[in-house]
Ligand code: OXD
């Protein structure tokens with residue numbers, strides 16, 4: 001397809017402007033055809049962006065290594081560029097739009113000389129759905145083109161939907177020198193535009209994902225009266241045949257992918273439970289005319305964390321990545337298959353690691369620190385349609401009705417296995433004060449505790465305090481509102497061992513949650529919310545003693561009161577004085593209830 005064939009004049013003009021800045025040697029429009037995809041893959045193989053994997057063992061799969069300084073999202077280089085600093089809020093980095101454009105122009109300038117500029121029209125959400133948003137990404141990275149073709153609905157059908165003057169997000173991306181000193185991830189929500197330069201890493205470079213579907217979309221969602229969330233979306237079919245849909249927010253690398261496609265434990269399979277996966281990372285939610293909250297997954301693929309994924313922890317993910325998958329920064333074995341820590345099978349005797357260096361088990365660096373074969377944030381990119389548990393509803397334009405919203409984090413102590421909010425407002429407070437121990441998906445502070453409201457701290461495209469009030473106002477429009485829950489799969493004992501088996505067994509907790517949603521079970525009222533009684537979770541077939549269950553459900557008053565101080569500090573010092581009063585009221589109510597107990 002030629003540039004002149006694009007009907008949308010504004011789009012044509014923008015492409016020319018960007019080309020004038022970057023001076024590529026050619027411009028190619030991505031039409032989404034298999035033939036063009038094959039051509040792009042061949043080019044990527046020739047220029048070293050991709051390595052062909054063993055096609056007998058990994059049909060249609062390729063391997064990619066990132067630059068060594070470019071293996072995770074760089075939140076410190078990510079900016080919200082609004083006219084007014086207030087609009088970006090106290091938790092986002094802010095830069096004025098003028099300064100942002102000036103600085104990025106300096107880096108983009110002439111950066112595509114001798115390179116081809118690709119133009120990728122894509123839709124987040126099924127093409128034509130009232131939920132969906134169109135973006136057009138420009139990039140000079142073949143890896144990005146190939147990933148975008150998996151992660152989004154990309155190609156000329158999107159240009160047809162865009163027509164002569166449809167709205168779209170301008171997504172400008174370039175690798176430039178890949179130097180972190182010359183890297184900027186810039187969002188201009190007021191102009192519906194993203195500029196990302198200097199990184200080829202997924203969350204920084206696949207602009208449909210975090211940049212559009214969360215940061216820009218959350219801003220638009222507030223203007224237009226909906227919600228763009230960092231949530232998985234799944235359906236649970238109970239023995240009666242009823243499917244209950246739930247959306248769940250967890251910070252990065254806390255197991256959203258595993259939960260979204262869990263395999264029911266044996267007893268639950270026999271009872272008749274089935275899981276339907278809709279999304280593993282992002283959910284867009286709208287209040288429908290029926291008063292209920294409905295959701296879609298705007299993505300078409302999974303960009304999942306590889307380490308720890310195996311046929312025990314996530315058989316559905318392993319089946320999904322059996323073909324047509326891009327592996328990034330895993331270990332490459334001599335037979336051109338891939339391996340990562342926590343993968344199936346034996347640890348290989350040797351391989352080439354994500355930095356392109358020879359690796360063998362036990363290899364240590366100059367400081368005597370063990371070197372891993374795969375980067376802890378190594379990833380796979382695979383079409384969601386290949387997931388054995390995928391729901392037929394992923395293509396339905398109206399999405400699915402949501403019965404429960406779940407928040408959670410990785411906490412060794414304090415928060416119990418599960419509890420339920422008393423009402424929407426209390427649930428928003430629970431979401432607002434969710435915290436987690438930092439993982440390898442962020443470059444900074446691994447292991448530290450950080451508050452991460454609704455798991456949106458790095459992804460909210462506007463003032464987080466206003467975001468909380470948007471949540472509160474959305475609740476007022478809902479009838480019935482979904483019930484809100486909090487879960488913690490990661491509680492540990494005094495010796496640092498996990499108390500709960502997690503993975504498929506999490507369905508035992510989800511069963512309680514959906515029974516609550518469908519008014520099938522009573523709960524115990526506690527200071528922090530409604531909780532299951534000692535015999536309310538079906539633990540058949542699970543080797544767990546009553547004392548462990550007691551620990552998992554324990555509310556330790558002293559620890560909670562300490563936690564309340566941390567929450568207060570976070571709300572007051574980090575979120576500033578515009579936090580909605582309802583959030584402080586809920587905080588005080590909880591404190592009073594804890595003190596009375
Ligand atoms: C992701 C993340 O890649 O949250 O999904 O970092």
Ligand code: MN
Nearest residue numbers: 230251252281
């Ligand atoms: Mn994520």
